[in-house]
Amino acid sequence: MAQETARTHGLAQWVRDLLPYAGLVLLIVYFSFASDFFFNLRNFERLATDSATLILVALGMTLVILVAEIDLSVGAVVALLSVVVAQAMAAGIPWHLSVLLILCLSVLIGAFNGVITVIGQIPSFIVTLGTMAIATGAAFVFTGSISVPIADDTFLDLFYSDTVWGIPVPLLIVIIAFAGSLLQLQRTAFGRELFAIGTNIEAARLSGVAVKRNKIAVFAIMGFLVGWASVLSASRLGSGAPGSSPALTLDAIAAVIIGGASLFGGKASILRALLGALLIAVLNNGMVLLNINVDSQYIVKGLIILLAVVLERIAAREVAR
Amino acid sequence: MIDARKTGVTTRLGLTAVAVLLSAIIASTSLVTAQDACLGTAEALHLTDAQKADLKSRNLRFGFLTNNISDDFSRTLVKGGEDYAAEVGVELIVNSADFDANTQLSQFDALVQQQVDGIFLTAVDAGSIGQAVRRANTADIPVFIVGGAPARGDVISVMNASSYQGSYDAGIALMDKIGTSNAKIAVLGIPFALQTIRDREKGILDAIGARGGQLISMQSDFSQDTLLQLATNVIQANEDLAGIFATWSLAVNAATEAVKQSGRDIPIAGYDSEAPGYAELASGSTPIVALSGQQAAVQGRAAIEGLAQAIFGATLCEEIITPNLLVTADNHKDMWPVQYPGTPAPWE
Numbered sequence: 001m002a003q004e005t006a007r008t009h010g011l012a013q014w015v016r017d018l019l020p021y022a023g024l025v026l027l028i029v030y031f032s033f034a035s036d037f038f039f040n041l042r043n044f045e046r047l048a049t050d051s052a053t054l055i056l057v058a059l060g061m062t063l064v065i066l067v068a069e070i071d072l073s074v075g076a077v078v079a080l081l082s083v084v085v086a087q088a089m090a091a092g093i094p095w096h097l098s099v100l101l102i103l104c105l106s107v108l109i110g111a112f113n114g115v116i117t118v119i120g121q122i123p124s125f126i127v128t129l130g131t132m133a134i135a136t137g138a139a140f141v142f143t144g145s146i147s148v149p150i151a152d153d154t155f156l157d158l159f160y161s162d163t164v165w166g167i168p169v170p171l172l173i174v175i176i177a178f179a180g181s182l183l184q185l186q187r188t189a190f191g192r193e194l195f196a197i198g199t200n201i202e203a204a205r206l207s208g209v210a211v212k213r214n215k216i217a218v219f220a221i222m223g224f225l226v227g228w229a230s231v232l233s234a235s236r237l238g239s240g241a242p243g244s245s246p247a248l249t250l251d252a253i254a255a256v257i258i259g260g261a262s263l264f265g266g267k268a269s270i271l272r273a274l275l276g277a278l279l280i281a282v283l284n285n286g287m288v289l290l291n292i293n294v295d296s297q298y299i300v301k302g303l304i305i306l307l308a309v310v311l312e313r314i315a316a317r318e319v320a321r
Numbered sequence: 322m323i324d325a326r327k328t329g330v331t332t333r334l335g336l337t338a339v340a341v342l343l344s345a346i347i348a349s350t351s352l353v354t355a356q357d358a359c360l361g362t363a364e365a366l367h368l369t370d371a372q373k374a375d376l377k378s379r380n381l382r383f384g385f386l387t388n389n390i391s392d393d394f395s396r397t398l399v400k401g402g403e404d405y406a407a408e409v410g411v412e413l414i415v416n417s418a419d420f421d422a423n424t425q426l427s428q429f430d431a432l433v434q435q436q437v438d439g440i441f442l443t444a445v446d447a448g449s450i451g452q453a454v455r456r457a458n459t460a461d462i463p464v465f466i467v468g469g470a471p472a473r474g475d476v477i478s479v480m481n482a483s484s485y486q487g488s489y490d491a492g493i494a495l496m497d498k499i500g501t502s503n504a505k506i507a508v509l510g511i512p513f514a515l516q517t518i519r520d521r522e523k524g525i526l527d528a529i530g531a532r533g534g535q536l537i538s539m540q541s542d543f544s545q546d547t548l549l550q551l552a553t554n555v556i557q558a559n560e561d562l563a564g565i566f567a568t569w570s571l572a573v574n575a576a577t578e579a580v581k582q583s584g585r586d587i588p589i590a591g592y593d594s595e596a597p598g599y600a601e602l603a604s605g606s607t608p609i610v611a612l613s614g615q616q617a618a619v620q621g622r623a624a625i626e627g628l629a630q631a632i633f634g635a636t637l638c639e640e641i642i643t644p645n646l647l648v649t650a651d652n653h654k655d656m657w658p659v660q661y662p663g664t665p666a667p668w669e
Contacts, residue, residue: 037431037434037435042434043434046430046434050426050427050430053423140512144519145512145513145518145519146448146515146516146519147422147446147447147448147449147472148448149448149451149472149473150472156452160452233423235452236423236426236452237422237423237426237446237448237449237450237452238448238449238450238451238452238472238473239446239448239449239451239472241422241446241448241449243420243422243512245421245423246420246421247421247423247424248423284427285427285431288416288427288428288431289431289434289435291414291415291416291431293390293415293416293417294390294416294417294418294419294421294424294428295390295417295419
């Protein structure tokens, strides 16, 4: 009897671990057969480049959700910062200084979210909702609702089409961000403290974990990744566009949830969040290649997210038995 | 005494000079004609029967991307394109971006990936589609755009409704209806990154200025609910509000509802004449004075014809303007079939 329970437990854990991989593979196989244009190197290159923004934001969101917080402002901040970087270059600031400027700004915005949430003891849901509104409005006010074209070819090529060692630069940035996040979460005391905060904040505090400092740091890291996401977005669009990323926030949260994270904190995985983001990116890419109407795409995406979450929860319940 | 030889030389020299002058005039005229030979109107894009037959034999596929599909304009544009594409045997791949520039970029790239024969789009944000247009240029895919030229890349032409003029004309109709100088006007719009929206705003501002009016409030949103709240608040806050101008369809609907709810007599004019606006004008008791309507069906057909003409080697002018219709209570029955051919009128 005990042996059978252990076997069921092991099987459920195995299914749970396998879900995001299986989902991704199934989608790739399906789209490869359904579209003549999906399974080729050119499309995969484009997929990697186009999904870089989502993956970066999903990596940051993983850390935020791990400590039982949320950031609803990311899409709006990406749009605002893409406008700022475009305007900085239009004002004659060299591209590298412009990038540096918005990276600093993005960390400040992230830290601001963290400080207000932690020091003000206001739910991050509310704080980042406010930041989202401010960032959206600011992007439209700064631009007069007209996107700001970027004329600097070096910037546009570097962060969109250039390669280093044969790897597209956006993909390289994603690889570095992924490796950094993975190491940070699995190999450092900071990472362990984040799990502790998310699992039981009181216990973490009593154990001497600097809860406030760590949470602010998480929001600042999120900001840093959002900064890079806005650089890639501006380069992809060739302009700083207000209101350019309305779907980004929900896609990033969905990616993390598909990756098995708990919105109540304490459970999240960088690798699985990456798989979740790739799953959404493949889904978006495949549906567009099949010329599925955008309204129907919402339904399909919603159903797949629900299915993934339900399957994950069933498997989790089996594991917990 | 006259030297006959000298006279002959002079005559020959004179004739040569005249010939050179004439040649220069003809050459420069030809040059001007060549420059003017571009196709610059929707009518000029019409295909001949021979071209239609040729098109049918080619089995072409065009991409047709819209920034949204939730308003009458976009639906009519798509229908105009689909109907004409079916007539000339072109396969049309239609998709809408739901106001998301990133989504539109992905859709555009997917069309390039599918190696379609041409792409027509109403851009979410013309400034943000340039990178993708460059990729279409590299793949030799002609791109025809509505609303404004992209910041990068080459398009065969930009098709525009008369955004400024249409807005100005409707604005003048509003100001003339009010009839008093220094009339206080509120504008209800959309926070959308497109030149056409800026042109509409400029049109109404100039119309207000031309009749000595005064802009007292300018509000905007994407949703009709919020626009209704904004319009209601503006009406409530301004006892002396003389008129409202709405720069797009949902704003027209919201302003109309807000004025009706207020019970006040505030005339409205707007840009976009869609079914609800027509129904209002047909009702006989509406605050709407005039609506400027884009000819979406004409633009939809012109989209297919423009791409086909480019494939046949014709040159399209940099900009193709399709004139707007000024729809009023007096002429709405005549305007409906022009603007929405084949669609039952809302009062039928």
